[in-house]
Amino acid sequence: MTDPTDAETRLRARLAEVEERVVAQRRAVDGIVESARDSNADDEHDPEGATLAWERQQASALAAGAETERRELLAALDRVAAGTYGVCEVCGRPIPAARLEARPAATRCVEHAR
Template structure:
């Protein structure tokens, strides 16, 4: 199992990065919506390339991905507080440090990863 303070510090640093990315994606969505508000362009049939709707959906999908990661990191912080961080939820063995480095919110060891 990893050192609790070290794990918490790494998780909080990653959480700050994810929350910054989430805020940026939300601003992007808001900007796209705002720029299209006063436009009467037919962006769905624009032969020039990507539509505003596609750009908005892309930014919204990236925001949703960041929200999922944020939720996973918050759950990992709860596991740190409970003393179960770094323990496989299936077999109860320690999750290798390299896996936690790559996937800080991992709940399963490599053997039991889905």
């Protein structure tokens, strides 16, 4: 079984990193939107590189991924508080420490991973 204090410390540290990433990605999206607002250039047909639309979509996808990870980490902290962190939701066996190290918000053991 995973030490709840250690698990909570690691989860909170990871959550802080992810929250910084969420803020940074939101800023990136806002910056791209703002720069597009001030320009009437047809970037959809620019042969020199990526379009603003592509950059905005990329930054939005990264922000969404960070938001998803944030929700998963918050749910993991709830499991720590409930005493169920590190227990597979399918079979009830402990999730290996190496898996929790790689995926701190894991809810399933390797055998039942999706």
